[in-house]
Amino acid sequence: MKKTIIFLIITACLLISLTFGVSAKLNKPEQPKINPINIKLTSKQIAPLETDHVDLNVAGLKYKGAILLECIHPAFGGLSDLLISKDRKSFLAVSDMGFWLKGEMIYNDNNFLIGIKPEAKLGQLLNIEGKTLSSKYHADAEALSHAPGSGFLVAFERVHRINYFKSPHFFDLSGIPSRINPPEHLKEQPNNGGIESLTLLPEGRLLMIAEGDTDYENPSYAAVGIDDNWIEMEYQRQHDYRPTSAAPLPERNILTLERSYTGPGSLKIRLCIIKQPEFKSGAILRPKQLIKIPNSLPVDNYEGLDTITTNDGRTFIYIISDDNYSPVQHTILMMFEMDKSNISNSL
Structure with missing residues (x-):
């Protein structure tokens, strides 16, 4: 209910400002006149800084910076997943209010994340009819994932589905999407516990993992495949954690981002590794904790994850938080660097 009210406030603000033209009307949504629009982001480094000592107690894993993102545009926020470009200069993110954001990152000479360029793009996701998503329930x-071949895939919960976006522009989710055929049991997932993790594996198949219901004893639904060829599995949950994103690691390993929240003051975030999973019907994917984000780092509602592995074997890990359009939460982008030998040494 709270996010539905926020969605209505955002669309009302858009209508007043005419930022997205007639698309903000809820009774008859149409394709935006301008999509995406140009916006201005502000960013600042948050502690710990590069000069601070940070010991993660994980061999081969280094903290490489965190930045706070802010914007006065009412639609900014609620970022639930992200992708990083191969050159690690750009990011693309989606929000749980039906928007998408593209920006560029700034590093110092030591490859430490220090900011975001002010110039950014903010767009609205359209449905397969070319109209804006007119309610939070549908938005x-x-x-967010790369699609096999080219383009991008966006997974929605509540109305469980996966839309395919293909634009001639770089890191762009404008245009009218098409629908891909989901696994058979996707539609049976909990209303607010659908697909939160979607990633393209190096072999060309997609891996999806649902957040799952509030009974932490139950596994989360998972599937791997493409089109009509899906293998359905389960993802093992532990200690009140639920998966919120996934990304590939070298040597057929998979990194997952997990969140635990059972009440005020209980938020915990961790990264886990599924080591060389065997994908077969009914299999159980068993993640093992790589690191629980310590309180010495900025802990927030991290939901988005992506990884980039360079030719020399280093893997850069990015996570982004969903501020829930709340004044007490923030949009934070944080980066880690993992050595090639880390997986073998840690598991």
Whole structure:
């Protein structure tokens, strides 16, 4: 209910400002006149800084910076997943209010993340009819992935589905999407516990993992495949954690981002590794904790994850938080660097 009210406030603000033209009307949504629009982001480094000592107690894993992102545009926020470009200069994110954001990152000479360029793009996701998503119920984008071949995939929960976006522009989710055929049991997932993790594996198949219901004893739904060829599995949950994103690691390993929240003051975030999973019907994916984000780092509602592995074997890990359009939460982008030998040494 709270996010539905926020969605209505955002669309009302858009209508007043005419930022997205007639698309903000809820009774007859149409394709935006301008999509995306140009916006201005502000960013600042948050502690710990590069000069601070940070010991993660994980061999081969280094903290490489965190930045706070802010914007006065009412639609900014609620970022639920992200992708990083191969050159690690650009990011693309989706929000659970049906928007998408593209920006460029700034590093110092030591490859430490220090900011975001002010110039950014903010767009609205359209449905397969070319209209804006006119309610929070239909706009809840929770996962973002590269598509096999080209383009991007966005997974929605509540109305469980996966839309395919293909634009001639770089890191762009404008245009009218098409629908891909989901696994058979996707539609049976909990209303607010659908696909939160979606990633393209190096072999060309997609891996999806649902957040799952509130009974932490139950596994989360998972599937791997493409089109009509899906293998359905389960993802093992532990210690009140639920998966919120996934990304590939070298040597057929998979990194997952997990969140635990059972009440005020209980938020915990961790990164886990599924080591060389065997994908077969009914299999259980068993993640093992790589690191629980310590309180010495900025801990927030991290939901989005992506990885980039360079030719020399280093893997850069990015996570982004969903501020829930709340004054007490923030949009934070944080980066880690993992050595090639880390997986073998840690598991």
